[in-house]
Amino acid sequence: MIRLHKNVALSDSGYVFDPATGESYTLNPIGLEIVQMLRQNMTDDEIQGRILDRYQVDASSLERYYMDFIGSLVQFELADNE
Amino acid sequence: MEKLPFERPFIKKVSTGLPAKFGSKKRIEVIPDIEGIPVSHLMADYGSPLFVLSESTIRKTIREARSAFSTRYPKVQFAWSYKTNYLDAVCRIFHQEGSWAEVVSAFEYEKAILNGVPGTRIIFNGPEKSPSILEKAIMNNSLIHIDHFDELYALMELSRKLERKPRVAIRINLDAGIYPQWDRFGFNFENGEAWEAINRILLSGLFDLAGLHTHIGTYITTPSAYRTATAKLASLMVEIQHKYNHTIGYIDVGGGFASKNTLRGSYLQGYDAAPSFDEYADAITSALINSQIKPEHLPLLILETGRALVDDAGSLLTTVSANKRLSNGHRAVIIDAGVNLLFTAFWYDHNVAPTTMNTDNTEETTIYGPLCMNIDVIRPAVILPPVKKGDHLVIQRVGAYNMTQWLQFISMRPSVVLIDINNKPHIIRKAETVETIRQQEQIPEHLQ
Numbered sequence: 326m327i328r329l330h331k332n333v334a335l336s337d338s339g340y341v342f343d344p345a346t347g348e349s350y351t352l353n354p355i356g357l358e359i360v361q362m363l364r365q366n367m368t369d370d371e372i373q374g375r376i377l378d379r380y381q382v383d384a385s386s387l388e389r390y391y392m393d394f395i396g397s398l399v400q401f402e403l404a405d406n407e
Numbered sequence: 408m409e410k411l412p413f414e415r416p417f418i419k420k421v422s423t424g425l426p427a428k429f430g431s432k433k434r435i436e437v438i439p440d441i442e443g444i445p446v447s448h449l450m451a452d453y454g455s456p457l458f459v460l461s462e463s464t465i466r467k468t469i470r471e472a473r474s475a476f477s478t479r480y481p482k483v484q485f486a487w488s489y490k491t492n493y494l495d496a497v498c499r500i501f502h503q504e505g506s507w508a509e510v511v512s513a514f515e516y517e518k519a520i521l522n523g524v525p526g527t528r529i530i531f532n533g534p535e536k537s538p539s540i541l542e543k544a545i546m547n548n549s550l551i552h553i554d555h556f557d558e559l560y561a562l563m564e565l566s567r568k569l570e571r572k573p574r575v576a577i578r579i580n581l582d583a584g585i586y587p588q589w590d591r592f593g594f595n596f597e598n599g600e601a602w603e604a605i606n607r608i609l610l611s612g613l614f615d616l617a618g619l620h621t622h623i624g625t626y627i628t629t630p631s632a633y634r635t636a637t638a639k640l641a642s643l644m645v646e647i648q649h650k651y652n653h654t655i656g657y658i659d660v661g662g663g664f665a666s667k668n669t670l671r672g673s674y675l676q677g678y679d680a681a682p683s684f685d686e687y688a689d690a691i692t693s694a695l696i697n698s699q700i701k702p703e704h705l706p707l708l709i710l711e712t713g714r715a716l717v718d719d720a721g722s723l724l725t726t727v728s729a730n731k732r733l734s735n736g737h738r739a740v741i742i743d744a745g746v747n748l749l750f751t752a753f754w755y756d757h758n759v760a761p762t763t764m765n766t767d768n769t770e771e772t773t774i775y776g777p778l779c780m781n782i783d784v785i786r787p788a789v790i791l792p793p794v795k796k797g798d799h800l801v802i803q804r805v806g807a808y809n810m811t812q813w814l815q816f817i818s819m820r821p822s823v824v825l826i827d828i829n830n831k832p833h834i835i836r837k838a839e840t841v842e843t844i845r846q847q848e849q850i851p852e853h854l855q
Binding site: 349359400 | 732
């Protein structure tokens with residue numbers, strides 16, 4: 326289960342600010358959707374299901390890119406993999 | 408409801424810093440086709456990776472270069488530098504455009520002959536020429552550019568043996584005010600070595616000293632260096648006329664003009680840093696016209712430009728094999744073309760363009776080739792949209808040196824396609840197969 330850190334600030338345009346480090350980030354639109362769903366405590370399967378319903382992508386490719394994206398969030402210390 | 412196009416999700420750290428003094432172009436160029444043929448069609452028909460050359464661009468560039476010189480000076484001759492790209496189809500385009508051949512080995516000499524170039528229109532440069540190929544060049548009345556005294560004496564022997572007067576020039580290295588000063592080729596101007604060679608040639612009576620040649624370096628972005636070099640050759644020509652009453656027929660200023668590729672570490676983009684043909688032409692021709700050479704003795708001006716004439720015409724089409732995230736979070740992609748094909752990646756920051764772009768989002772990406780070697784880096788950092796496995800990328804300005812210096816290393820070399828002036832593609836070099844490589848090998852009986 327991926328948990329986004331509670332103090333991470335997120336704007337509607339995809340701008341991310343981490344007050345713990347002072348670093349800021351930008352998300353592309355799909356990245357923003359995923360982070361918003363993480364904030365709603367949705368599970369990995371629920372998030373990927375929602376993306377599959379909305380976008381032209383197969384499940385295998387999505388899983389690869391989703392896991393890679395989650396890895397980036399963890400690496401930037403914006404989320405924890407619990 | 409119709410589904411939306413998918414873009415790989417990504418997060419990018421915002422980096423702040425001082426902007427470049429001149430600003431920088433953020434817009435990413437998209438290259439969906441080469442000469443009107445979609446990149447995806449070319450790769451479907453001829454495979455990936457794939458080198459593609461544009462005949463129109465080659466012809467346009469050589470005409471532009473010729474025009475820059477011939478509008479300033481009455482006698483101009485280009486000689487196609489075979490080592491830059493010696494695919495026969497490419498050479499023949501330049502020969503059709505009136506270029507002679509400039510070769511630097513027996514292999515290249517034979518190629519020029521097979522391409523139908525008359526021996527008298529082959530300039531034979533280089534530091535190593537075997538007696539057998541020199542003999543052939545003498546019998547064909549080719550222009551032999553002498554590199555060192557051992558070659559001079561070898562030619563003397565052949566001249567006596569064949570009872571022929573070889574048509575020769577001497578290659579001269581000189582201080583043109585730039586660094587590095589190339590001094591490994593030819594005879595030095597400043598220390599008198601060039602005069603020593605000229606004296607031996609003219610006093611022997613065995614040669615027709617037809618020209619003087621220099622080649623000051625490569626990727627020279629300072630036209631004034633050519634002015635200095637040409638002025639020195641012109642002064643030598645005047646002194647030879649004065650001392651021996653011998654008229655030198657041509658001055659060959661070699662090549663070395665910069666292409667529009669960006670050198671690694673260069674602050675300015677190659678497009679802004681590379682001088683135009685007009686700037687080179689102005690420097691070289693004004694040095695000749697302003698010299699003490701009498702108008703009736705003005706020599707033929709020979710140019711051996713290679714890189715600047717063919718770099719723009721070549722593209723390398725590649726496919727993304729994989730996406731990776733490096734240990735520091737940096738994005739990397741692996742493509743199916745490595746430094747074994749793109750030798751110039753070692754010194755250029757080649758422009759890499761996607762074939763489609765449906766997003767405003769970009770990220771800094773490292774582009775690795777497919778070789779299992781740490782040195783296989785095509786671009787250490789380039790701004791790209793979030794590309795996915797299977798996407799195509801076009802690497803621009805690869806026409807010079809890559810199709811001659813490429814290595815059959817780890818994998819085989821791909822096809823080369825020429826798109827003609829009617830936008831029709833032709834294979835001009837077939838992709839290698841395992842059999843291409845194996846047919847050169849032999850297995851001793853005890854290992855069979």
